[in-house]
Amino acid sequence: METKGKLTGTTVLVVDDMEASRYAMGSVLSRAGHRVVPVATGREALAELETRLLKGTLPDVALVDVGLPDMSGFDLCRLFKERPHTAGMPVVHFSAAASPPADFCQGLDGGVEAYLKVPAEPLEIEAVVRAAVRNAQLRAGDRALVRRLTLLSETIVTIQSARTLQELSDAAAEGVSRLTGTPAAVFVLDQDDQLYRGLSRDRIPVALPDEAADRAVSALLRRLTRGQAGVQLTTVPAPLWPAGFFRPGVQHDARLALVVSQDGRAPVCLAAPARGMRRVGLEGEALLAQLAQATALAAEPLLMYKVERHVALTLQHSFLPQPHKLPELPGIDVVVRYVPASRQTEIGGDFYAALRVDEGVLTAVGDVVGHSLDAATVMVELRHALRAYAVDESDPAVLAERLDRTLRRYHPDTTATVCLALIDPDTGRTRIANAGHIPPLIVRDNGTADYAEAAGPLLGVGLPHPPATELFLEPTDRLLMVTDGLIETRGTDLTASLEHLRAASSGALPGLDALCDTLLDTFGHDREDDIAMLALRLG
Incomplete structure (x- = not known):
């Protein structure tokens, strides 16, 4: 507390081997309202500080005689400054002996606040102590402010x-x-x-x-x-x-x-x-x-993204057929799943489709690259384009080519992946066109599973698409089509993830629902991307 220009109530450590000098210095400081802690040697001073450190009552300033019997005042000051808990405590040197200028310089270089020549007037002693404490408080306040500003900056980076x-x-x-x-x-x-x-x-x-x-x-x-x-x-x-x-x-x-x-x-x-x-x-x-x-x-972009996510999910739910509203597909049993990303800031362009066409049943699973309302909107457009093209065309490779041209014309800066499968329910003949997507997985009833050898460039890059891959499904086979949101994890090689998917599928219980539920239980927790899944078998 400061009263009439004086700092009172401070604690002053007086280190002096001369008892009379300690008494005289202590009397001056006590009359000025300070608490005085007198010790005779440097070691006693260090021990006193250790004791007070445990109690949280360190002195506000130390007055140290330069010529102590066990160590110099310069050495004691250096020990104070080397210890983190006492480094900020101001030190004032004093001496009754004449000291060369080099001693003043050595003390100041070691962190001493001031140098007193004793005997000194009480007003001078009080002023030196007052200045030393005030300067230390200002430095401590500056350090605290710098620390808070640093914490503020670190927190802002984290919340951003x-x-x-x-x-x-x-x-x-x-x-x-x-x-x-x-x-x-x-x-x-x-x-x-x-x-x-x-x-x-x-x-x-x-x-x-x-x-x-x-x-x-x-x-x-x-x-x-x-x-x-x-x-x-x-x-x-x-x-x-x-x-x-x-x-x-x-x-x-x-x-x-x-x-x-x-x-x-x-x-x-x-x-x-x-x-x-x-x-x-x-x-x-x-x-x-x-x-x-x-x-x-x-919070602004997160709040806006929350609204955008709601709009995108509404779009997806509006245009993706719900499991109980899938069209009648004679000769084919189909199960679908759609799971939005766990993170609110992720909006995907994943989609699935199951359509009756002249040559059987056409199924598709795709993903517009990117996470935004735009991706969800392009997803809707691609799905409707596929339905329109499939009215008079069933060849998956031709459909992939048309979707590629549509995407390049109307969304030249967007790419997408899609896997198309045309199944003849009577014969099991299946033709697959894959545009940069995870290939379909054929899960057999003997506990094995293999990926169809179907590959091609993703949509939107203008590369030619190869002819469809042909295979035949057995009545007990299950064909699984998924988007990469099910398995893709940052830091994990996609090849390893695909192998995990194959192993989990081969070990799933019989049935389409059991297969989908097993995979979602295995991979579908806290995903950073949407998941679209379609499983089918001959009915």
Whole structure:
């Protein structure tokens, strides 16, 4: 505490082997309101600091005699500065003996704040101690600010790389906790009133707030941000803030940093205990406000992607026939599966089709390259083009060629893969055209499975497509067509993934549903891409 220009209440370590000198220095400092810790040697000073370090009561400044009996004051200062916990403690050298200028330089080079020639006037001693402590506090404040700014930058980078609103909430909560040194919670309320909640890791992971607490926070956020613009800092008293977000079952006044998305519909809230926030002061609150704004900006594309994903899934579900609405396919049993990507930021262009044609049944599984609403839209166009072409053409290779020309004309910057199979239910004759897709897998009832030897260039690159590959299905054979979202994993070679798929298929129980369900149970968890799957056999 500073009173009338003096720092009082500070603790001063006085290191001097002369008892009378220690007493005189201690008396001056005590009368000025300081707490004095006198020791006689360098080793005693180091031992005293070790003891105080355990208690968390390090001195604010050390006054060290240059000529100690066991080590020089220069050596003692060097030991202070070499230890992380005492490196920031200011040191003032003093000496009753005449010292050459080199001693002054040596002390300053070693990190000493000042040099006193004793005996000195009490006012001079007080002023030197006051200046040393104040300078140390300023340096400590600067270091703390730099640390907080670094933490802020690191957190912003992390939240900007978040791929879902939940990841963003978790990362922002951890950043608030590191900035404030308190437990923290972050909330993002999307346009559909779905609340995404992130809690910092230092919160004990038991007795999480229930749905009623989430509903209360959602209503509070809507009320506090209605008609607001920019960042708003406010305190919500404990009776109005649900218990348990910071400590299990404990009520706290909450200090909130609130901001809404650019369209004003999605509130973002960073929350920490009000008592803990008082420790970080105005600078800490300013950084919290900056983090809130950065979180809202990072949430914008995720919120938009969520809407886009909903539109894309609506398109996919609208245009892909549902399993119970597949057309009647005489002589062929067909089972389909479609599973959207687990991550909200992934929208695929996967599709399947099963059509009655003049020469039998035409099936297809394809994937428009890319993950966006555009990919889903092109998927719909390709599927409709296939249906139109199949009215008077059944040859899979010819259909692949036509789809390639359609894609190049109307979407020249887009590519896609597709596998087409034409099956004659009476004979089992099957012709396959594969445009850059995973080849169909023939699963036999003897526990073996092999990929059809069908390959060709993907759609959209303008390369000629080879004639269809021909094979014959036995009545007990199952033909499986999938998109790569089922098996493709970053860092895993596709050849290995294909072998895993073949092995899992060969070990599946009989039946089309059993085959699809086995593969989804084996591969279909937390996938980063959509999955389309079609399995058939002669009926």
